[in-house]
Every structure is written in C-alpha cells, then in structure tokens.
Amino acid sequence: MEFSSRLLENAVNEISQLPGIGKRTALRLVLHLLRQPESQTMHLASALQDLRTEIKHCKSCHNISDVEICDICVNLNRQQDIICVVEDIRDVMAIESTSQYKGLYHVLGGKISPLDGIGPHNLTIGSLVEKVQAGKVKEIIFALSSTMEGDTTNFYIYKQIEKYEVKTSTIARGISVGDELEYADEVTLGRSILNRVPFENSLKSS
Amino acid sequence: MEFSSRLLENAVNEISQLPGIGKRTALRLVLHLLRQPESQTMHLASALQDLRTEIKHCKSCHNISDVEICDICVNLNRQQDIICVVEDIRDVMAIESTSQYKGLYHVLGGKISPLDGIGPHNLTIGSLVEKVQAGKVKEIIFALSSTMEGDTTNFYIYKQIEKYEVKTSTIARGISVGDELEYADEVTLGRSILNRVPFENSLKSS
Incomplete structure (x- = not known):
C-alpha cells in the first residue's frame, strides 16, 4: 500500500497493530476520523493516553x-x-x-x-x-x-x-440454557450428566 | 456494560465510536493495549493527534x-x-x-x-x-x-x-477478470456486451 502522506501512513501503521485490524480497515478508520470534527480524534487520543498513564490495578483483586x-x-x-x-x-x-x-x-x-x-x-x-x-x-x-x-x-x-x-x-460446565441437546458436544453433555443437580435447584436459578 | 474504571470506560466509549467497532471489540482492543508496552499506546495516540492537526490536502487535486x-x-x-x-x-x-x-x-x-x-x-x-x-x-x-x-x-x-x-x-464496467460468466449479474453482463472492445485491445492489457 502506497500512501500520499507520511502522517497518514503513520496513523494507519499504528492502528493496524491492534489485533484483528488490517491495513485496509485501519485506512478506513483513519479516513473516517478525518471526516469527523477534530475534537473526536483529540478525545480518542487523550482517552488512550490517560488510560495508559493513569490506570491502576486494585491492590487486592488486581482488577x-x-x-x-x-x-x-x-x-x-x-x-x-x-x-x-x-x-x-x-x-x-x-x-x-x-x-x-x-x-x-x-x-x-x-x-x-x-x-x-x-x-x-x-x-x-x-x-x-x-x-x-x-x-x-x-x-x-x-x-x-x-x-x-x-x-x-x-x-x-x-x-x-x-x-x-x-x-x-x-x-458448572454443561448445556447452555436454550441449547438443543442434539447439537451439544459429547464432552459437555457427558459432564452435564455426571454433574447433574437436584431438580429443585434448577427451579431456583431460573 | 459496567466498568470498574472511568478511564477504561472513557477509552472504550471513544474507540467504539469508530465505524464497525462495538463496545465489546473496543474493550478487547483496550485490554490488548494495556498488555503491550506503554510506548505502543503513546505512539498510536500521537500519530492520531499529528494526523488531525498537521494533515494537508493538495491544493490542486485535493488528495x-x-x-x-x-x-x-x-x-x-x-x-x-x-x-x-x-x-x-x-x-x-x-x-x-x-x-x-x-x-x-x-x-x-x-x-x-x-x-x-x-x-x-x-x-x-x-x-x-x-x-x-x-x-x-x-x-x-x-x-x-x-x-x-x-x-x-x-x-x-x-x-x-x-x-x-x-x-x-x-x-469500463464489465465482468471482473477471472469471474465466471454464469455468476455475473444481468446489468453488468449486458453492459459488458454493449461496450465490447476489439479483441486486440484485450490482448494488450493482459
């Protein structure tokens, strides 16, 4: 991909380093930002900077x-x-x-x-x-x-x-609520039979 | 979606304003950035800022x-x-x-x-x-x-x-190179017959 601008190329390269975003998608995103008011890009950039510099993890649970x-x-x-x-x-x-x-x-x-x-x-x-x-x-x-x-x-x-x-x-591992039995894989179905729960419990949780 | 951090929520909200990116994807991208070296996020943010403030359009062709x-x-x-x-x-x-x-x-x-x-x-x-x-x-x-x-x-x-x-x-509108005729839509196929080109031309361009 050849870019007419170094700034554009730079922005596309940085965005395309994110997982699941290729160069074409990155270019689409950048051109979208250029069509929007300048403030949107600035808010995005400063939100990312603040996130990275100020974020903390809970000392107890690491959330x-x-x-x-x-x-x-x-x-x-x-x-x-x-x-x-x-x-x-x-x-x-x-x-x-x-x-x-x-x-x-x-x-x-x-x-x-x-x-x-x-x-x-x-x-x-x-x-x-x-x-x-x-x-x-x-x-x-x-x-x-x-x-x-x-x-x-x-x-x-x-x-x-x-x-x-x-x-x-x-x-608990088992069949998802709403799932049909015939489409469940054997391991999950097997586990859900081994780990069956008293019927009264299933009434409570629904 | 409930966030444990205002900074996180802010970043996710800003990213999810981009086309084709929902809140879940935005959260995935943000968590990815948090796992990467701080410099990556900073480069991304400054590339976006530079792009928006310094980009020019060619005075002649508007590229x-x-x-x-x-x-x-x-x-x-x-x-x-x-x-x-x-x-x-x-x-x-x-x-x-x-x-x-x-x-x-x-x-x-x-x-x-x-x-x-x-x-x-x-x-x-x-x-x-x-x-x-x-x-x-x-x-x-x-x-x-x-x-x-x-x-x-x-x-x-x-x-x-x-x-x-x-x-x-x-x-020219017509059948894509490599496409099979039977899958082409009628309008395109019709146009490609009306606008047929001398056979020698097709030899030159391939």
Whole structure:
C-alpha cells in the first residue's frame, strides 16, 4: 500500500497493530476520523493516553480500577470470604452482569501457558495464595475457561492451596440454557450428566 | 456494560465510536493495549493527534498530502492534461496500485447524495470546473462507483463542463477478470456486451 502522506501512513501503521485490524480497515478508520470534527480524534487520543498513564490495578483483586482498592473489594455488602478466580477483567464484567455472584474476585491476568512464555510467576497467583494463608477465605471458585491452559492453571493453584482449610469449586460446565441437546458436544453433555443437580435447584436459578 | 474504571470506560466509549467497532471489540482492543508496552499506546495516540492537526490536502487535486501540492501533481512525467475524477483517497491508492494510469487525479471528497445532505457545494466540483475552464485539460475520466449517487455526480459534472472542449469518459464496467460468466449479474453482463472492445485491445492489457 502506497500512501500520499507520511502522517497518514503513520496513523494507519499504528492502528493496524491492534489485533484483528488490517491495513485496509485501519485506512478506513483513519479516513473516517478525518471526516469527523477534530475534537473526536483529540478525545480518542487523550482517552488512550490517560488510560495508559493513569490506570491502576486494585491492590487486592488486581482488577482494573481508578483507586487503590476497587469498588467490589471495599463493598461490605459482598461476602468477603468467597473468592472467584478469573483470567481477566472481561470475566469480572461478564459475571457481574449476571447479578448472581456476591463474593469477591481475584484477577490472574492470564493463564499458565508455557508455549506463550507465561508461567505461574507472570500471574497474580502469589497474592491469591497469601490471601488463603491469612485464613480469611472460606471458598475459592475457579472460573477459568475450560481449556488445557485453564485446567492447568486451576490445578496449579489447587496444589498450592490444598494444604490450607479452604473449599474449592469450579463453575458448572454443561448445556447452555436454550441449547438443543442434539447439537451439544459429547464432552459437555457427558459432564452435564455426571454433574447433574437436584431438580429443585434448577427451579431456583431460573 | 459496567466498568470498574472511568478511564477504561472513557477509552472504550471513544474507540467504539469508530465505524464497525462495538463496545465489546473496543474493550478487547483496550485490554490488548494495556498488555503491550506503554510506548505502543503513546505512539498510536500521537500519530492520531499529528494526523488531525498537521494533515494537508493538495491544493490542486485535493488528495491528502504532507505538502501544498502532492507528489502526483508535481510529477512532470505524468500526463498533465488527463484528470481522473475519484471519490476519495482510497480510490487514488487503488488506481495507483494498478500502475496503468499516468495522468492526474481530482478527489471529490464524496458523491452528491441529497439524503445524506451532501450537495455539489460540499464537494470539490468547483475547482475541477475551473481547471477545465482554464483550457489545459484534454480528458476527464469519471471513476466513481457505479451507484445512483455516483451516476448523479458524473452527470452533474458532465453538465457543468460539456460546453468546454474536453473529452469525457468513464471507466469500463464489465465482468471482473477471472469471474465466471454464469455468476455475473444481468446489468453488468449486458453492459459488458454493449461496450465490447476489439479483441486486440484485450490482448494488450493482459
């Protein structure tokens, strides 16, 4: 792609470094910005700068936050002795939007994945173990994605905390609500039969 | 979507104003930037700022350029008396990448589209007519997209310049190279028969 302007080329190159955005899409976005009022581009640029320089992570749960300890951790209406372990902030948002969970979170910042060079020490596992050691945690809920890396991470954390007196659980795997049985894969269907729940429970949650 | 941070929410909102990017994608992009070195975000932000504050349009052809008159217009190896009329800079880049055209361009900045509130005076039609009036143009090639708005714009410009001694042409419409005839739509196929070219010509261009 040949550009008539170095500034244009620069902007397209920077935008096309974002995941899922190629040079053509980047050019479309840049030309769109040029047609909009100048203030829109300036707001976008300063929002990105502020984000990167001022963003903090909650010292307790490692969720993204504007303050030292995030709103969820300081909320005394939430159960302080249940911790849901998730991969990143998107999972916190997804679980929060269900309004079904009233405990705390612990954001790992990823999964153990040797192929990507991510080991236990790149994640916030240490501070999770410290919380358990302190003895104030009753239950740890693993809510990582059900992949090889997720399972490895679950197991690694489990091994670190099994000597302490803490209940561990994982979120249920099964057929999605609204899904037809015949289209479900065998592993999921098999697990959902093994981990069947009393019928009265299913009445409560719906 | 509930955000744990105002900075995060701000960045996501600004990014999701870009065409084709929703809130979920914007969040994914922002989290990606947070995982990358700080310099990447800073380069992106300053590239956008520089683009918006410093970008110029060529005074002759209205193409985006870093200088007063763009590289294409000052290039004396190009034919200065043929002007190809296009909608925006992407079309210039598309035609340039074919290496088949050695004349100049004129970027309209859009098409006449009353429904979107774009009339002839929002485009650079005036300066195109001036060039023709000056008598230095031998041929105008219309290369707008083949839509109602494109055809309207072509016709409007044609009416403005028909009293001057200038040849006008439009780019050929027809079956794409490599396309199978049976999948072509009737209008395109019909036009490609009406506007058939001598067989020797087709040998030259391939």
